[in-house]
Amino acid sequence: MEPSVARYDERLTAPRSWWGIAALISLAGGLMLLPLGALPLLGGLIGAGALAAAGVSSYGSARVRVVADSLVAGDARIPVSALGEAEVLDREETIAWRLHKADPRAFMLLRSYVPTALRVPVTDPDDPTPYLYLSTRDPRGLLEALNAVRTGSAGSADSA
Template sequence: MQSYEERLTAPRSWWVIAALIGVACALMLLPLGTLPMLGGLIGGAALAAVAVSAYGSVRIRVVGDALIAGDAKIPAAALGEAWVLDREETVAWRTHKADVRAFMLLRSYIGTAVRVEITDPADPTPYAYLSTREPERLVAALAAVRT
């Protein structure tokens, strides 16, 4: 059985922005003196870095007989067909084709995605939309789990 794991890490530019937030906090506290300025630099950068790290720590895993995407755990018996979405389809399925009942693990900085049909009649979720950098590998792992 093929397993799959991917962490949807934030882009490097977001870490630069976190550092710049620290600089902005330092500049706001500059009139209060050197120590408050240093506190603003360290505190602002640390809080922004924690936020970037938390947003980029979500994982997609295919383990055993389940798909685990963020906080969702979907058993293989409830998984239908999975489709690789190219860049145009990725944008379409997160905008005008999207269903409000769908499970969306969306990261706008990732240009490709996978759409997985949910076949459980007791679950009102029609599909799961998963941003992924390796859509072909994810689809292959899901196909291996379903068989």
């Protein structure tokens, strides 16, 4: 049962200010329909608010997890054995890897509101992806979880 327990689990939630913007979009939706009456105003408030909230929630639902012997980032799942040594990126390096250092073939789980990231080379020769760029608020914790899987993977295979 223990291999299914997540060693690392982070949800890249959207900042609070985005929820404030969603509330303003809701208000704008209601105000646009105000000339048509009270019921359309209420419909505009509810409809625009629901759409804006769904958008913010969807964008902020991306997760980065280390489960069993795999790294799960958004919709991608890759075994830790196919990954090289990860590199913690500070603010400046995070920006550089988003811009001029970025490789278009890389898998990027990028959230602009997260100031730090982890860059993990892909060592699988059959995979054309050179590296994974993962926005994370705790890059050192993610690195430790990946290293723990790497060092403990041989021991957990023997115990299974």
